[in-house]
Amino acid sequence: MSLILDVSTSQFEVTQWQDGKLQTASDCLAEETPIALVYNGVSHAVMLATAQDLEDFALGFSLSEGIIEQASELYDVDVQVRNNGIELHCEIATERFVQLKEKRRTLAGKTGCGLCGSESLEQAVRYPDRLLSQSVFAATSIQRALQAMQATQVLQQQTGATHASAYVLADGTISMVREDVGRHNALDKLVGALEKNRVKTGLANDGFIITTSRASFEMVQKTARAGVSLLVAVSAPTGLAVRVAQECGLTLLGFARESRYVAYSHGERILNQ
Template sequence: MSTATMAAPPGARRLHTLRCQGGVPREAGDDVADEVPVALQYNGISHAVMLATPLDLEDFAYGFSLSEGLVDRADEVHDVEVEPVATGIVLHVEIASRCLARLKERRRTLAGRTGCGLCGTESLEQALPRCERRVAPLALGPGALSRALDAMRARQALQSATGATHAAAWCGARGELRLLREDVGRHNALDKLIGALARERRDAAQGFFAVTSRASYEMVQKTVRAGVGTLAAISAPTALAVHTAQAAGLCLIGFARGRDWVAYSATEQLTLEDLPA
């Protein structure tokens, strides 16, 4: 079967294009990542609209609810219904009544969260909420990071097909990849991963997160709220992300590429040799 007639992978669509290589144009098919508006409604109340890849949306609903502090535990999410509509997708999320009261206090519209992360915020206190939780990093050797990143590249099916998505992975102390989620938005990919861990009732603290993006304040905050003690990003962190990681005891690693990396906080948890077998 030719590539022009092959079906696109889930989360992408195959388009007809004109490709020019070496100055020679030819018709070809190309896989392009889907990006659709996804509205989150809690107990009938509209809360947020995100641009996201329409995959693993139940995980996204759980992860967003947990990482945004709308619920404290996965069992406070009672149901998630995915409803495709003409303009996108609506996630109908039913949460515990005590959490609904909290949501009403924070009700706001967050459109295009993947850009700035603060759209619709009304005050500086809302923009930078204090994360009271502290975490305990795992002891990792640099070989663990290298193995994790290699495994991530092999598992990013949507990125391989489209070149347009981020990934977030949960990995063991030796770098074994245990769970991975992809999305066009880096925040969304991490939310999906957090949601998948919660739905599968895994102890997130028994691993570390690796992401194919920079490490922003929000990525650090989501990691800490998930109870994970180490976040490794392939790109740079921001100063605010480093400050937040230091305050929470999070081991924050940037520029993680192969056996190269830069640790910005909780550096005592990193060793110069691999962990013993």
Template sequence: MGGPLLACDEAGEMSGDAVLHPAQRLRSAVRVSGRMRTASVECVAEEVPVAMVYNGISHAVMLATPADLEDFGTGFSLAEGIVARASEIHDIDTAHHVDGIEVRMQVSNRAFDALKARRRSLAGRTGCGLCGVDSLGQVSREVKPVAARPSVDEAAIHRAFVALGEGQALHALTGSVHAAAWAHADGTLFAVREDVGRHNALDKLIGAVALAGLDTTQGFAVVTSRASYEMVLKLASVGGGLLAAISAPTGLAIDLAGRTGVTLCGFVRDGRMAIYTESRTCTATQTE
């Protein structure tokens, strides 16, 4: 066995005092500063095709960071409504190929029959804005209102974001990935998941929470991205009652959060936030 693999500092430059992250690669580049040009080796995040395969049938291919793939498969399945609960996934493993990775899942007969019916209704797919959707009517897929929302104060939300900034290992190395974290009601973090795609990061987090058996009514999610419709939909699908984002929400996301009872906070930074929808059990108040 050799010595430690090279890794990078916060500026993306190579150093020899840390182990290379499994989702990180080294690439040659030229750094330019004024008239100075310097050859360098840069740390970059991996992005590979990841296929979600159910009972031997490929359902979707995502471009994702190749880490936490069991969490990814579980969270994607829950957030997309393919399974109703994590226990419907009887087995999960990964297969690495030259052109990508398969996340192979064996799901219950009920889930697989529903998935086959869903696939028969698809005419084709031209993008990945909303996975498995082929008509405008399907965009407005509704989920049940969340059963309960966490009692969270403003300080806990800011505490979670501070911890999230400190817990983004891959972002610190590459500067190119999003993160999603699950926080307990007091703002302490249970888990952080990172990915080049913000949706993928949230799927991975949902999977980690489900596999740990956590009660989604007793915590909340924080993300390093905007809060889009899909992000609210994914969280509401698993009963999560509060989503806090470092950036802005979209109008459609606010509408969905209002209908499902999800507390939606945006622009959470520097001790401030904007609260767009708020449940009675959330005690967070907007800072002037």
């Protein structure tokens, strides 16, 4: 068995049964590739991800996981294709690398299960700083973005197997979309792309994020760490996600459709006139 390392989809010959008949066909499938994140020569994590937008992924992961505090602390990303996966060699600021090595020592010194290396709930879920945004959002803008969302998901249309995260401007215009087989990866890619665009254009952070997945606490955490004050999920949140959103001042909507949503935290930001 060989791995497909540098493409996001591949074609497979299949047999399908439909209307009582068997027939052969070609099916387009999403690829999962092992992606290793290597910081200053030291491997930190390996993720199964879609092999596209990898520089965005490296920056977004580094920011959302607190490895760096700002984009300028990631000096370079070198994408290296190996026989069994892809390595993202990230050069980061010395101070951040020292902190990362200390964190790794803490994790290695703990035993047990679950959120290893964490001594408290706050440390384990890394509650983001409280959002101070005064932004409000029209329900009509959310509806407009949800209506347009499917057409932006190229990989999903091809394979039916990927998640997407989109950054939406206040008027409901979808500004950028990133896709991946993993919902967290898609959001990390979006965060990285969004941060690069901010650095380049000075874009104000007054939009919101849509995810095609459920809203776990990690999704809330990554959104809040990116400084975005509204996360719209098409599926349900978890209880911990809601508590984290309430605590950090994030507006969290679940079960979002073109004609409905459920506000789980800070619904006062949504204008329904």
